[in-house]
Amino acid sequence: MIHFREPLENVDRPQMEAGVVIVGGGPAGMACALRLAQLIDEHNAAHPDAPLSKEGILVLEKSREPGQHCLSGALLDPRALRELLPDFEKEAPLDAKVTKESVWFLTEKGQHRFPIVPPPLRDHGNYVISINKFVQWLAQKVEEAGITVFTGFAGSELLWADGRRGPETARVTGIRTDDKGVDKEGRPKSNFEPGYDLRAKITILAEGTRGNCARQLIQRLSLEDPNHAQTYGQGIKELWEIPSGRIAKGEVRYTLGYPLNSREYGGSWIYGISDTLISIGYVTGLDYQDPRTDPHHVFQSFKEHPFARRILEGGRMIRYGAKSLPYGGWLTIPRIYGNGWMLLGDSAGFLNAQRLKGIHLAMKSGMLAAETAFRAMLSGDSSAAALSAWKTAVNDSWIRDELWRVRNFHQAFEHNLLEGMISSAIQQVSRGGNLGPDSGNRAGHLRMQPLDLIGPPDLSSTQTIGNARGDGQLTFDRLTDVFHSGTRHDEDQPCHLVVQDLNICTQRCTHEYGNPCRYFCPAAVYEMIEAEGGAGSELRINFTNCVHCKACDIMDPYQIINWVPPEGGGGPNYDGM
């Protein structure tokens, strides 16, 4: 019997008043906090008689130390950072300036270099970074600026003023943090610490892709347009130490094609962090049809292609991580403000799918939100009307310029790769437009096909379906990889992957989709085991493996898996990733 995590009832919860609570300490949340601190400093310098305090600004981060749950390639477009900290080049942890770039199309055995690097993938002026070190550095800046980052605290649920559900009328009044010290049966342990109710004038959700509070908000207020639903990709990444001379420091390579076939969306990156250290990864669109597709397997197969093998052979994998990213683009961004709330960064979908970059957009969204939040702090008005200034600021900023012209990019690839490339070429010259109306976009899990429609696997997709077995040198099974993610959770706590109806797993999903949770999870969390007494099979959830990627929450065809935060501090440890 699996006991799922839920907030404890009848608990006397500590209350805390706050001005602004930022949920999530990634690039968006940290940039927001830092900009807010700058504005307050400027204000206090100009108005020493009526200073504003930073005491009431809180950043919550569920990882044990800042940046440990952040994962990206990562390439940084420094545009937002330059605005935030003009002298960043002197002190930010930037591994390398991009020196060289190329784009390749892979067939099963061959590789074809694109004659030119398409303009969106030109990365001169960008930096190869470790997003973990980068966010650690931002966190230090935030702390130095006088704002406290509370690590090890997740936002578990939003607090609401009342039962209103209209986007214009409902009010978010704060956030509840995670209960700590609850055993696996859901009972308080002797060191139980109930979650706080943080009563905030403004709650800023910067939880990253598919944030759990953002999801509550979007569902409760029906913010997602089903015709422009957010779509996601699943990024799998490893860090490798390799013999020198194979790739230059600051070199960037992208590939399309193998091991995915032309019906599926995805591609790889290889970034030279130094002469002997690379970031390598593969993004698979979470809108594939075959439920047996395993994005982790796709990445392992990519490494076996001569293109990657030549770089990796004789090297050593040192770290692993997996995370989903939103790439539906501008048209899928839901409403981003309301009474007492704002939605930032990847939680809203501020990511450029064409350039595969979102850090700069996340940061900029945070900086603009900070300006609106600052004015709300001054005026005391945090109503939807007041916070709508943020949406206006986004529309007037380079965020919209950049995202508007690629608004149809991912959607163009929905049918196949060739069509996508043609459409994106048209969009390139027409500043983002199609030859007709803008494309619609349905949720990716809706494209998953039942097994009886899809039939047995054809030979061209064996490299993408089922779990990878790994040879232990170049390729790895999921458990070996998870070990390299540094993931750790207290075992004596309820399961934080809340499956609303376990009967669906065994009575419907097994026959209809073959339990795809066994494949889309890159951390081997879900297993079908023989049921006790030998009566069929049942689901086992190894939640302590969970790397917080959210793929299950996104891709489960019945949408019955609800990812909620485990006890704060648990999760992967992406130090150095």
Place this chain on the structure above:
Amino acid sequence: MFGRTSPGVLCGLDPVRYTLAGMKILVCIKQVPQKDAPLRLNEKGTWIRDDASWETNEPDAYALEEALRQKEKHGGEVAVVTAGPARAAQVLREALAKGADRAIHLEDDRFAQLDAANTARALAAAIEGENFDLIVTGLQSDDFGAAQTGVLLAEILGIPHATIIIGIEKTDTGLRLKRELEAGHYQYIEMPMPALLTIQSGINKLRYATLIGIRQAKTKPLRKVSWADVEGRLSKHMQRIERLYVPGSQKTTRRIEAPAAEAAKQVVDYLKNEAHVV
């Protein structure tokens, strides 16, 4: 030179002091590489690379918890001390957030690999004149595992110590302690204060840092001690790790084909002259 010269006498003469003023407790904490995380050797092969993830040494976390509980019961003060590079401040912040009152950081990269005896000398120098009633620390560190620093510190301070403690009870004259022995056996001892105890993991249930605690930690005092401040107290003779390596797999099986008596002889011969184990 360090601490009180005749702790027993002081303790015996003035037991009331502890009840009135509470206990002044020091917790020695070490930052160690995160357990279960993949580790890599540094280039010289003398230690692991510094880009590991770090955390509080687990037995030290229990020592801190025990100190906080004693303070909650008897009043007083809990100070925490660590010796390590700048990154080690993390374990102090965590301790302050959980309720320690102040922190001392012997901050220098050289402390990271300092041997147990010299670490104890450095700690003793850093707390000179503080006169703690009780010093607690984990029974050993998860990285070096020497289990020496605590007891050496007691020796330098001239105070009694006890190791592998899994129960502490303050009495009118000092402490009643429960030590863990082998195979489920325990030893109960009485001890005067001041004293130093090394604590076994599992003695209590660790608390969580609270939001309020983290906020309050910001304003608590943190005293820094530099290498130069304590260098004069260190020995000129320091231990150094010459080489650290991952043991290679050397498993080979030799099959002895002979009648039993002869085979036994050969086995004994092997164990004596080649394996050198008998």
